[in-house]
Amino acid sequence: MRTATRGPATPPAATRSPSGGDPAAAGTATPGTAAPDTPAQDTATRDTASAGAGNADGTDPRPMGRHLLSAADLSLDEATLVLDTAEELARVSQAATVKKLPTLRGRTVVNLFFEDSTRTRTSFELAAKRLSADVINFSAKGSSVSKGETLKDTALTLEAMGSDAVVCRHSWSGAPANLARWVRGSVVNAGDGTHEHPTQALLDAYTMRQRLGRVEGLKVTIVGDVLHSRVARSNVLLLHTLGADVTLVAPPTLLPVGVGAWPAAVSYDLDAVLPTSDVVMMLRVQRERMGPAGERGTAYFPSAREYARRYGLDVRRAQALPDRAVVMHPGPMVRGMEISPEVADGVRSTIQEQVANGVSVRMAVLYLLLGGAQPAIGSVPSEPGRRGLS
Amino acid sequence: MTATPSTPSPVLPATPPPATPPPGRPPTPAAPGSRAVLQGSDVLRVVDRIAHELLEKTGGGQDVVLMGIPTRGTTLARRLAARMAAFEGATVPTGSLDVTLYRDDLRLKRPRALEPTAVPSGGVDGRLVVLVDDVLFSGRTVRAALDALADLGRPRAVQLAVLVDRGHRELPIRADYVGKNIPTSLGESVHVLLQEVDGRDAVLLGAAGEQR
Amino acid sequence: MSAWLLRDVRPYGEDAVDVRLVDGRIAELGRDLPTGDSRVLDGASGVLLPGLVDLHTHLREPGREDAETVETGTRAAALGGFTAVHAMANTDPVADTAGVVEQVWRLGRDAGHCDVAPVGAVTIGLAGETMAELGTMADSAARVRVFSDDGRCVSDAGLMRRALEYVKAFDGVVAQHAQEPRLTVGAQMNEGVVSSMLGLTGWPAVAEEAVIARDCLLAAHVGSRLHVCHVSTAGSVELVRWAKSKGWDVTVEVTPHHLLLTDDLATTYDPVFKVNPPLRTAADVEALRAGLADGTIDCVATDHAPHALEDKEAEWGAALPGMTGLETALGVVVETMVAPGRLTWRQVAQRLSAAPARIGRLDEGPSPQGRPLAVGEPANVVLVDPAASWTVDPRQSASRSRNTPFAGRTLPSRVVATFLRGRPTVLDSAIVETAHAGPGRA
CATH class of the missing domain: 2.30.40.10 (Urease, subunit C, domain 1)
Incomplete structure (x- = not known):
């Protein structure tokens, strides 16, 4: 074994959040978590150590990572570590006659779902159970419309239960970030409002790597309702970190104002982008986004037919893709509108893969957050900022 | 043991290990204050002896699977298989067995990156699995390996081969094949260096704070 | 005495x-x-300095005494240097009758920490449909001169025109909360780069600016005065500058928080930074400071908006918008305007005392506010x-x-x-x- 290297020095917290927080504030955010660096004798530390030089006194200048709230919480090294770990876990799971590893025995993972999502919840549940963690499913129906007291009360309840990790799905953007301030354990964002869904992005990247051998340098086209898609946000951030070139294709009404600052190109013309795409990711388009103006505002496009004509992936368009290109869909699909049945059936194999990959990736995330004395990935939420213009 | 460099003078043509370590792995320098207990040809000889013992005790390597514990255990397993093939033409499948997820000391450190687990195509069921590691110390790694192995199948029997046994067992575990017993104090560290990984072969005994 | x-x-x-x-x-x-x-x-x-006057305070009484009362709010005001505050109308019941405004006025008088000048609602129940009895409120003991549906925009152009005209009879003013509702359905924060990353529905600058432009034109057309609450964007400053250059009787206020804070604070998802109109960009902040310095913006008003803990310790989307500000207003103005040399203390007195008192017509009557320091x-x-x-x-x-x-x-x-x-x-x-x-x- 090599002699000890310094612990992971990490870029300032500000560069890790989407638009930057206050570095000074973030740096002092959690005095309680600034644990002294353990001698880096293990490979995990070595793998995350390349981001920069450690402090001369051997302390980690960054508060220990704790949460996975955004894909931006992962550095290149951390994201790669997650994917590598998921790959090994998949291999072990495949080889093993017993599908359960003892790694997280005695740890408690709470699935806190304020929004229905059987697929994601089951995936996390299976991941935790395969690592022998105790799993508590806590579904808080209807709480999305009630006051946030519910969230805080729930958080305090979980705290009293001594949960080590909370996997949180919520209809409001940022709810997992709020939760992270109220619980001591790690919080994993399992999809919050129209913000992010980082483990979905990880499993998408994993699937790309599996199919195409790499992520770096891939041309990935994300098509559809970018404005409301947490999958799109997480994918843009993670794929950028991993060195892919992302192009967003959507009607202008379904792209957020400010998208120009994202690390992605933007096009309104699907046909122009397809021939050079290695991966096409079709986002779900919700039907309530179209039609007449109502309580929820004005429609984003006139009709399903027009949407399908301009942005749907039909057989003809799919033929324009390079031979090795992969079509992905986070599901559930709206057949006929965003993807034609023929293409959808071709995509199905990827979807099956993605389900299996989802478990491996979530196992990796839980292992890297909970498997040791300190999490090996993730971030601490920054403190309320302390700055204005001056 | 002397610390003078020695040129390899094998009895049989040694398995040619890569001349240079893999990229990204610079030759491991001796830690300051450490001294070589074995080096160069010593290590080769010890490996050869274990290979001979294996052949002898397993009826020529019949049904044997060598499962190395990464990183250096895996390398040693491959070397042993190559030597067994060279001595008696035995074809012994090798694999690697990462025990990280089964360790009982996980919570003392940050989560470690996983090392590869690779099971030979014939599997382990009904076979004589020989676990291979570089250093036997507390026995906890071997305990974890036994658990990991149990999840992979049901071997007929499990044996243990180590290059160095440094003592201080914390569990009722012993090795079936030992390259060299090196009495150590708890405060000392033992490092095994292998050509394929570290750029040279050696066993180093060092001061405190450097053990694995 | x-x-x-x-x-x-x-x-x-x-x-x-x-x-x-x-x-x-x-x-x-x-x-x-x-x-x-x-x-x-x-x-x-x-x-x-002359006692400060706030054109925009939420005292929450009656209705949300758990968040603030006239007593506690006016204590905060006095500690912030205020001798008069305008109490906004979005209470429960809404201050849309003489009875409610007189109640608030009496509570202020009894508390005795500063004068409380109630603001009357423009429309009954703030519903934006039927004009409230503005004249009766003006003639009441509370002598209401400022009318506002603050919290909601008087978005109906016809209704806004009538209100602007109607209050001329008693020298009143409509204080508009400029927010085009159709452009701000579900809005959570400033629409821009930060909102795009955070997945929070945007509150575009144009939703404020479009209403300000319309109301300036309406006020000019009917020869009324108009006051615009809490302008928050560079575009709003430009529009007001243009309206003033025409000689129209338009006044505007800016809040301390819009002079200092920017929308990237929302990256914490801490609802303490949720406010309506939302925190904007650094460019907007700079335009607001410039506007306050050159007099385009007439005054600083706190929009002191206290909220109970459970309404703020929530998910961003579920939390109520608003920030307290009475005790911090002067400090923020000094930090952003006086310390950098953009306002003199005399100008501070103008922007935080004389101008708001003049807009609210508190500088008249038997015990006026916002008067100069003179014998x-x-x-x-x-x-x-x-x-x-x-x-x-x-x-x-x-x-x-x-x-x-x-x-x-x-x-x-x-x-x-x-x-x-x-x-x-x-x-x-x-x-x-x-x-x-x-x-x-x-």
Whole structure:
């Protein structure tokens, strides 16, 4: 074994959040978590150590990572570590006659779902159970419309239960970030409002790597309702970190104002982008986004037919893709509108893969957050900022 | 043991290990204050002896699977298989067995990156699995390996081969094949260096704070 | 009433003098005044300003006494150097009748910490449909002059036009909360780069600017005056500059938080930074400061919006918008405008006292506010230590609520003493606990 290297020095917290927080504030955010660096004798530390030089006194200048709230919480090294770990876990799971590893025995993972999502919840549940963690499913129906007291009360309840990790799905953007301030354990964002869904992005990247051998340098086209898609946000951030070139294709009404600052190109013309795409990711388009103006505002496009004509992936368009290109869909699909049945059936194999990959990736995330004395990935939420213009 | 460099003078043509370590792995320098207990040809000889013992005790390597514990255990397993093939033409499948997820000391450190687990195509069921590691110390790694192995199948029997046994067992575990017993104090560290990984072969005994 | 002698104070931050307050008025200004039988307050060369006037305060009473009461809100006001505040109409019940506005006015008078001038709702129940009895509120004991549906926009152009016309009869003004509702369905924060990343529905600048443009044109058309609440964007400043260049009677306010804070604070998802209109970009902040400096923006108003804990300790989307601001307003203005040399203390007095009093017509009547520091004027004054600084601690606030976005921030200058018609409401930066003494705005 090599002699000890310094612990992971990490870029300032500000560069890790989407638009930057206050570095000074973030740096002092959690005095309680600034644990002294353990001698880096293990490979995990070595793998995350390349981001920069450690402090001369051997302390980690960054508060220990704790949460996975955004894909931006992962550095290149951390994201790669997650994917590598998921790959090994998949291999072990495949080889093993017993599908359960003892790694997280005695740890408690709470699935806190304020929004229905059987697929994601089951995936996390299976991941935790395969690592022998105790799993508590806590579904808080209807709480999305009630006051946030519910969230805080729930958080305090979980705290009293001594949960080590909370996997949180919520209809409001940022709810997992709020939760992270109220619980001591790690919080994993399992999809919050129209913000992010980082483990979905990880499993998408994993699937790309599996199919195409790499992520770096891939041309990935994300098509559809970018404005409301947490999958799109997480994918843009993670794929950028991993060195892919992302192009967003959507009607202008379904792209957020400010998208120009994202690390992605933007096009309104699907046909122009397809021939050079290695991966096409079709986002779900919700039907309530179209039609007449109502309580929820004005429609984003006139009709399903027009949407399908301009942005749907039909057989003809799919033929324009390079031979090795992969079509992905986070599901559930709206057949006929965003993807034609023929293409959808071709995509199905990827979807099956993605389900299996989802478990491996979530196992990796839980292992890297909970498997040791300190999490090996993730971030601490920054403190309320302390700055204005001056 | 002397610390003078020695040129390899094998009895049989040694398995040619890569001349240079893999990229990204610079030759491991001796830690300051450490001294070589074995080096160069010593290590080769010890490996050869274990290979001979294996052949002898397993009826020529019949049904044997060598499962190395990464990183250096895996390398040693491959070397042993190559030597067994060279001595008696035995074809012994090798694999690697990462025990990280089964360790009982996980919570003392940050989560470690996983090392590869690779099971030979014939599997382990009904076979004589020989676990291979570089250093036997507390026995906890071997305990974890036994658990990991149990999840992979049901071997007929499990044996243990180590290059160095440094003592201080914390569990009722012993090795079936030992390259060299090196009495150590708890405060000392033992490092095994292998050509394929570290750029040279050696066993180093060092001061405190450097053990694995 | 006893007399007070304020020794060694600098009116408007200029030359040091002594000031004597007798019987609710400024009796003498001069060097080395004899003590006589006056009680003496050593000003230590602090800055003396006319009592501050807030055009935009939410006192929450009646209806949400758990968040704020007239008593607690006016204590916070006095500590912030205010001698008068306008109490917004979005209470429960809404202040859309003479009965409610008189109740609020009486509660203010009884509390005695500062004058409370109720704002009347423009429309019944703030529903934006039927004009409330504006004239009756104007004629009531509360003498309402400012009418606003604040919290909601009077978005119907026809209704807005009628309201602007109608209040001319009693020299009233409509204070518009400029927010086009169809452009802000579900809006959570400024629409821009940050909202795009955070997945929070955007509140575009144009939703404010479109209404301001329309209302300026309406006010010009019917020859009314218009006041615009809490302008927050660079575009709004430009529009107001244009309207003023036409000679139209348009006034606007800016909040302290919009002078200092920017939308990237939302990256914490801490709802203490959720406010309506939302925090904008650094470019907007700079335009607001420039507008306040050159007089395009007439005044600073706090939009003090206290909220109970459960309404703020929530998910961003579920939390109520609003920030407290009475105690921090002057400090923020000093930090953003005075310290960088963009406003003199005399201009601070204009923007935080004279202008808002004039807009609300509080500078008239038997006990006017916002008057200059001159002999014979009402003794509404505030003494500020410009060299002091203090760190904002929500737990120390006199407000019943804790939702200050400035928590932990160190602000320059400190209110040492506040006098309401010659009676100290604050001394040594603490509330003077006495039964109310003054007649209020009789």
